[in-house]
Amino acid sequence: MREKKTVFSGAQPTGSLTLGNYIGALQNWKELEKDHNCLYCIVDLHSLTVRQDPKEFHKVSLSFLAQYLASGLNPEKNIIFFQSHVPQHVELSWILGCITYVGELKRMTQFKDKSGQNRDNVNSGLFTYPVLMAADILLYKTDLVPVGEDQKQHLELTRDIATRFNNLYGETFSVPKMYTPKIGARIMSLQEPTKKMSKSDENANATILLMDSEDSIMKKIKRAVTDSENIIAYRDEQPGIKNLITIYSSLTGLSVEEVVSKYEGKGYGVFKTDTAEIVIEFLRPFKKSYEDYMNNLDFIEKVYETGAKRAYELAENTMTLVRKRMGMV
Numbered sequence: 001m002r003e004k005k006t007v008f009s010g011a012q013p014t015g016s017l018t019l020g021n022y023i024g025a026l027q028n029w030k031e032l033e034k035d036h037n038c039l040y041c042i043v044d045l046h047s048l049t050v051r052q053d054p055k056e057f058h059k060v061s062l063s064f065l066a067q068y069l070a071s072g073l074n075p076e077k078n079i080i081f082f083q084s085h086v087p088q089h090v091e092l093s094w095i096l097g098c099i100t101y102v103g104e105l106k107r108m109t110q111f112k113d114k115s116g117q118n119r120d121n122v123n124s125g126l127f128t129y130p131v132l133m134a135a136d137i138l139l140y141k142t143d144l145v146p147v148g149e150d151q152k153q154h155l156e157l158t159r160d161i162a163t164r165f166n167n168l169y170g171e172t173f174s175v176p177k178m179y180t181p182k183i184g185a186r187i188m189s190l191q192e193p194t195k196k197m198s199k200s201d202e203n204a205n206a207t208i209l210l211m212d213s214e215d216s217i218m219k220k221i222k223r224a225v226t227d228s229e230n231i232i233a234y235r236d237e238q239p240g241i242k243n244l245i246t247i248y249s250s251l252t253g254l255s256v257e258e259v260v261s262k263y264e265g266k267g268y269g270v271f272k273t274d275t276a277e278i279v280i281e282f283l284r285p286f287k288k289s290y291e292d293y294m295n296n297l298d299f300i301e302k303v304y305e306t307g308a309k310r311a312y313e314l315a316e317n318t319m320t321l322v323r324k325r326m327g328m329v
């Protein structure tokens with residue numbers, strides 16, 4: 001029988017998960033758990049590239065775990081854990097950093113964007129962020145990485161680093177493939193639909209959080225920036241409407257064509273209200289389940305402790321080989 005493939009992915013615990021995170025990544029995580037060995041990580045060390053208030057950070061980190069579970073990830077099937085609980089991530093990151101060129105990191109658009117946004121804190125973690133991400137992935141000999149479109153450049157760098165290591169020291173890592181949804185790999189801001197929806201957007205109306213109230217979801221979608229064409233069409237010239245069709249289709253499973261033909265001849269008002277209702281219905285069980293998990297922190301603790309133990313073992317297996325390959329005594 002063919003061995004199951006390994007899947008790794010993660011999200012940074014800051015703020016709370018967005019509909020973009022869910023459609024771009026978590027929806028696939030759930031799909032892949034059926035016939036893959038999956039590790040889903042809360043990449044808390046990555047979040048430290050932006051200054052965090054320790055108390056708040058602790059709370060947000062736990063809340064992310066509850067959000068993973070509320071999204072439907074099964075903690076018995078998947079390894080769900082905190083990055084900082086498995087120190088091999090940092091060890092491998094150092095090693096990979098020594099075969100990654102400054103020129104490669106300078107080309108990363110996320111670094112350019114983030115260093116532009118945080119002028120007073122352009123720390124070296126922000127710069128070496130993609131190396132830690134490569135370590136996360138390669139540590140588990142990952143085959144598939146389910147992420148949104150914005151991680152493409154980081155994934156390409158990870159593949160280059162893996163290939164380089166294998167060429168220098170002998171076959172050690174799998175060269176991972178990126179796995180994105182057919183549609184919804186880039187959910188856009190509701191206020192500036194040519195920009196991606198982001199957890200850190202300063203305009204709260206631009207982003208739907210999985211935890212938003214029903215009222216605020218309705219308001220945000222009704223206020224979403226569209227155009228004056230007044231036709232429900234899926235085309236680049238109408239990025240706001242295109243984005244709402246994408247959301248609609250991703251959450252209902254209807255194809256883009258089906259959504260478009262359902263709303264033929266109808267106005268934006270009806271379409272927006274229906275889309276908001278679909279999002280609200282979809283998130284209702286999520287929120288209920290989230291509350292239940294947050295009221296059961298003992299269970300949350302069990303999940304991350306078990307996850308860390310299982311991840312540690314796999315990580316140590318890889319690191320034993322890496323250290324040997326590199327000649328460490």
Ligand code: TYM
Pocket residue numbers: 008009010011012013020021022023024025043046132133136137145146147148149150151184185186187188196197198
């Ligand atoms: P993060 O925390 O920004 O986002 C988590 C996941 O959500 C996807 N995503 C989106 N997908 C579609 N539309 C959007 N608007 C949208 N916004 C975010 C992201 O692509 C991601 O899949 N660097 C990563 C975290 C990370 C990681 C890893 C991921 C660290 N190590 C190893 C995979 C494997 C990040 O910042 O994701």
